[in-house]
Amino acid sequence: MKKRITALLLVLVLGLFLALPAAASQGVNTYGLVDDGADLLTADQEAQLTAYLKSLGEKLDISLVVVTVDSLGGKSPKSYADNYYDTYGFLPDGALFLVSMEYRDWWVSTTGKCEGEISSDKIEDAAVSYLSSGDYYGAFQAFAQSCEKQMTPAYFLGAVICIVIGVVVALVVTFTLRSQMKSVRPQNSAASYICPGSLNVTTSRDIFLYRTHTVTAKPKSSSGSRSGSSGRSHGGGGGKF
Numbered sequence: 581m582k583k584r585i586t587a588l589l590l591v592l593v594l595g596l597f598l599a600l601p602a603a604a605s606q607g608v609n610t611y612g613l614v615d616d617g618a619d620l621l622t623a624d625q626e627a628q629l630t631a632y633l634k635s636l637g638e639k640l641d642i643s644l645v646v647v648t649v650d651s652l653g654g655k656s657p658k659s660y661a662d663n664y665y666d667t668y669g670f671l672p673d674g675a676l677f678l679v680s681m682e683y684r685d686w687w688v689s690t691t692g693k694c695e696g697e698i699s700s701d702k703i704e705d706a707a708v709s710y711l712s713s714g715d716y717y718g719a720f721q722a723f724a725q726s727c728e729k730q731m732t733p734a735y736f737l738g739a740v741i742c743i744v745i746g747v748v749v750a751l752v753v754t755f756t757l758r759s760q761m762k763s764v765r766p767q768n769s770a771a772s773y774i775c776p777g778s779l780n781v782t783t784s785r786d787i788f789l790y791r792t793h794t795v796t797a798k799p800k801s802s803s804g805s806r807s808g809s810s811g812r813s814h815g816g817g818g819g820k821f
Contacts, residue, residue, distance in 0.1 A: 613668070618648035618681045620716040629720055636724055640731045642694055643674030646720045652680050657687035662814040665689055677703070677723045678818075679711065686711060687818030688723075698730050700817030711821035 614621070614630045621629065633644040645665065652660045661678040673692030679685070686708060688700040706726040710719035 613643075613645045613647075613670075614720075615645075615647045618650050618679065620648050620679070620681075621720075625717045629717065629724075632721070633724055636728050637671075637674075640728065641671070641673065642692070642727075642731065643670035644724055644727060645670065645674065645676040646679075646723070647676060648679045648716070649681070651682040652685070657685045657818050658689070658814075658816070661687045661689035661816070661818075662691075662812075665691060665814070666812055672812075675727055675816075677707075677720065679716070679719075679821075684711075684821050685818065686821050688816040690815045691812055694727075694731065695813065695815035698727055698815075700815075702726055702730060704817075704819065708819070708821050 614626050614633065616626055629646065633646065637644050643665075647661070647664055649660075655663075657678060657680060660680070661676050664678070665674065665676045671692070673694050674690070675694045675698050676689045678687045678689065688698070688703050690698045690700075703723055703726045707719040707722035710716070710722055
């Protein structure tokens, strides 16, 4: 009897240790995920890509996700990608790269700060040629690298420099024009503009002429168009490869 109880306890302890890693793997993924449902990557490639996406996600404080499927199940690429991102508890800011083999669709779904900063056109230029040639690992690396470039402040350095130059030019022009107006001085009264003896005011009074009413319509509540199962706004784009 004691042997049976001991064996049962050993089985329970072993089952507990086996269940802990599985439970941990089902936690919220906040940095990056590779879900290779279409089996386009080797095990080593999937592990390396997962580590790379996680590293970039931690650096940029966003979630980067790669998903491959054999079929979209009748959904549009946009709907599938948006809903996938919303379902699995990623960060509010992130991008997902979806590849469907059924009709050779690709789609990039962006949300949060990535919606305004990550361009699907730039990702297309960087990654889709790899998809067309069958180099899926190269495509997913190119996707991540493009996201990193677009989300890095240095990427916008050119725009910042242009703004600074514009401000400097405007200041130079303003001070130049101001220096040419030294002969003009502000006057505290209108006496300087009146000829002596030409104006003699004997009576003054205030006359009410009209009244102005301003009416502002009360705004109506409305709900904008939203994408994704959680109601989160999504951007992005895609096409065929």
